[in-house]
Amino acid sequence: MTTDLVDLPPRFGMERSAFDKIGSRPAGELRLASTVILVRDAADGAEVFLLERAGEMAFAGGVSVFPGGGLDATDREALTEGLVDDAAADAAATTWATSAEGAAALLACAVRETFEETGVMLADVRPAEGVRERLVAREIGLRDVAERLAVDRLRPWARWITPEGMPRRYDTAFFLTTVPEGQEPDGATTEAVGAGWCAPARALREWEEGRRALMPPTWAVLTELAEAGDSADELLAAASRRRPRPVTPQFRPGDDRVGLAVPPHAFGTSSGAGQ
Template identity: 75%
Template structure:
């Protein structure tokens, strides 16, 4: 069966020589990661929290991204150590099409990375002092020392993107959506970012179109879908039942340019 593909905007494509050079190097290892879309209701509709990655970063330098990062060994032990409830992990495994251990790791990683990069703790516990966040970043303490147990209800499934094999740096990224708990405010105080703030998805997309903001295809696609959401409550309610299907962009060479295309479910499906 042939799956129709949707071409992304030409800006995401590349010149043919650059594409040909990708084939001269071995594909990068696929690393599992999470990204958390923090949302709130603003005066003009739903707003998302975006970080601007530092120019010197090895991956996604200068890009506007949602908070997130790769799994570490402590995340992978989340189920075994009781950081994620077994029943919750099994339900999440059904959502993501993976094992309970792997699903628990995604949940733990999402909470940890969000706290490290924004100061927002997605948990039903009082927000700890700033020194606890710094100790977690330095791996002097673990996430279980901070939250006890992950409150998975705060993390709703949204999307899953895989980097194509030709790329030197590859990620299998689970995107979650979450509302900021009452009394907390993200700050973006991370060494990986040089700026951070709230904006509507539509504004972020306009700034990208005007050349004032850099986005990667997954971020652009997520923002495109979010721009149609009426409010945070409706968004989160709908996300609870999503079953994200993997999205792996494809390259479509045509003359001197190579377009990037994705399956239609990249812009909303997952049920």
């Protein structure tokens, strides 16, 4: 291990033959995405909402993930349509090192994906019955659901970028928020076969015991959350101090296996908190 990289657990590696097979495919285009960490207080501390993706999904099948997904065309219109105000877009642009339009798109994507996958709407509106299904089917857009999104509820947590050379790549902004009063996530999406609240430490323990599958970004974020606080308020406060720096895992080829390593700022306060 070099001084400027931290090796991830060996389980995240792969056989050299599988790595060579992946490397023979065309590299995928980098796609922007948003992921939302829903948190709540429970009797034993803070919990997060996790979806178990269906095993037949082309990407991350059978893996536990936070709600989220890639940007679509309507997300990119969030600023011009007034779904995100100028001040919020400008602030987010500084956080995510992008344009106001790009930041507004990330925020809109976070709201839309959370609604589509959990039924939780981060806006001052309670959508009518059937609206969620129509949004998923792209019969309507977010502008048809709400006039203004409650993006002030979204706090930045992390930014992970899929390694170069992979056939499916994402540049993902991780946000953290609590569920608005009177709402409860349900995980009723065709992309998942299960969903529920779980303490970060418990999710990590289940992963260690082989009872839960995780991807490196989710594992790393859960590791940070388990150490960042015992309540939703503590996690929100921690998120308010963060300025996520991009984390791009690097492959570590060996004779028989290929491992993954990340820069130290992928964990804890070294990820840019207070900077």
